[in-house]
Amino acid sequence: MANIRQLDKRRKSVKNVRKITRTMELIATARFKKAMDRAAAATDYTKRITSIVQDIANSGTDVSHALLTAHDSVDAMDMLVLTANRGLCGGYNGSVVRAATVRRNEIKKEIEAGQTRVSGKRGISALRFAGVPIEKTYTEFDDQPSFAAVAKIADELIERYISGKIDRVDIAYTKFISISKQTVVVETLLPFASLAPAASVGGSAEPAKASGTRDIYEFLPSASGILEEVVPASFRARLFKCFLDAAVSEQIARMIAMKSATENAGDIIKSLSRTYNRARQSKITQEIMEIIGGVEALG
Amino acid sequence: MSTDNKVHCIVVTPEKTELDTTCDSIVVPMFDGELGIQFGRAPMVGRLGFGLMKIKSNSGVAEWFVDGGFVQVTREGVYVLTDRLIKPDQIDRKEAEADLDKAMMMVSNSPESAAFKERTLTQARARVRLAK
Structure with missing residues (x-):
């Protein structure tokens, strides 16, 4: 028969674990809401940018920019991996790291040069362990990434791309599709594929439709002059969206992981209680039998 | 409106x-x-x-x-x-000056990178000018 005291001790410790995971679930829920609001607030900018790009395209300007044109040969490539600073969020970090390593191995067969940049402590240690050389690490991005910090990275990448140091930039992160669906993707950031930002968290990035009529715009200094600035701005917004997506997905992953951990702890407590009660009952029965046996022996 | x-x-x-x-x-x-x-x-x-x-x-x-x-x-x-x-009084003078120094050091060996340097320089200069 299992030791009753030991069973009770275990049950108590599982109860404590359940309390902790439950709290973590609640915290993740609150953070998720905040991150979600932030991501939704960020759509205004992308909407406006998209509308400006459309106005330029409507004016009949040839849309071309150094960031939009692919280099003739791809000799060097940078890779950006977005993971979380903290664990306990199910397969969130693992799957990003896995996707990134797979892509990296594919590419390293052909291209030697280029940097690997990793955001998030979990990804940094996992990739170090896998023996991937990491040139730049970022740990300052939490559930609310700031645009200023993201823009710095974007500017660095733009500078490297334009100066010809690199010919391509890939990013591995968890894309937010809906609250119930987030998928790990590896996308090519540069050369910049399309100017229209994809649908974003908290609503699609449909251009803000004004009245039915399209106004004819005056461009200062010129449509191409504006385009020159719109492309980098759009790229920065795109990278920022990746970070926001990753932050929202992380909180969702943690929420789900902690929810199932709490449920699991509940199940364990149930089964432990059952064993404990059975053990206690059988001990009582045994003691009664002993007393009866003693009385009978005396009589 | x-x-x-x-x-x-x-x-x-x-x-x-x-x-x-x-x-x-x-x-x-x-x-x-x-x-x-x-x-x-x-x-x-x-x-x-x-x-x-x-x-x-x-x-x-x-x-x-x-x-x-x-x-x-x-x-x-x-x-x-x-x-x-x-707000203009929130500009960090030290940071702005550091950015200006960094912009000065940028290499410009192609039209694109020259334009990028020019832009970064103008930005840094404006911040230094307005910093209290």
Whole structure:
């Protein structure tokens, strides 16, 4: 028969674990809401940018920019991996790291040069362990990434791309599709594929439709002059969206992981209680039998 | 927009909508100087420079530092898209000077990288100029 005291001790410790995971679930829920609001607030900018790009395209300007044109040969490539600073969020970090390593191995067969940049402590240690050389690490991005910090990275990448140091930039992160669906993707950031930002968290990035009529715009200094600035701005917004997506997905992953951990702890407590009660009952029965046996022996 | 000749001004940054007000007129720093916008301005898309944006309303003039971006004038209002919107007294002088030094050191060996350097320089200079 299992030791009753030991069973009770275990049950108590599982109860404590359940309390902790439950709290973590609640915290993740609150953070998720905040991150979600932030991501939704960020759509205004992308909407406006998209509308400006459309106005330029409507004016009949040839849309071309150094960031939009692919280099003739791809000799060097940078890779950006977005993971979380903290664990306990199910397969969130693992799957990003896995996707990134797979892509990296594919590419390293052909291209030697280029940097690997990793955001998030979990990804940094996992990739170090896998023996991937990491040139730049970022740990300052939490559930609310700031645009200023993201823009710095974007500017660095733009500078490297334009100066010809690199010919391509890939990013591995968890894309937010809906609250119930987030998928790990590896996308090519540069050369910049399309100017229209994809649908974003908290609503699609449909251009803000004004009245039915399209106004004819005056461009200062010129449509191409504006385009020159719109492309980098759009790229920065795109990278920022990746970070926001990753932050929202992380909180969702943690929420789900902690929810199932709490449920699991509940199940364990149930089964432990059952064993404990059975053990206690059988001990009582045994003691009664002993007393009866003693009385009978005396009589 | 109402008929009382007011301008609806909306300032958005990549993070959020920073400002949404109605005012009498707006002065935005363009790439080549300042541009004033009043009610009824023809639709326009313009490139912003780095400098002070002034929003005039009954309660006075509010000044903001605009860190590049665009201005879009539509029928509905004036949209200012900028990376950062801060009060001029919030500019960190030390940081601005460090950025200027860094911009000076940038290598420009192609037309694109020269343009990029020029832009970074102008941005840093504007911040140093306005820093208290």
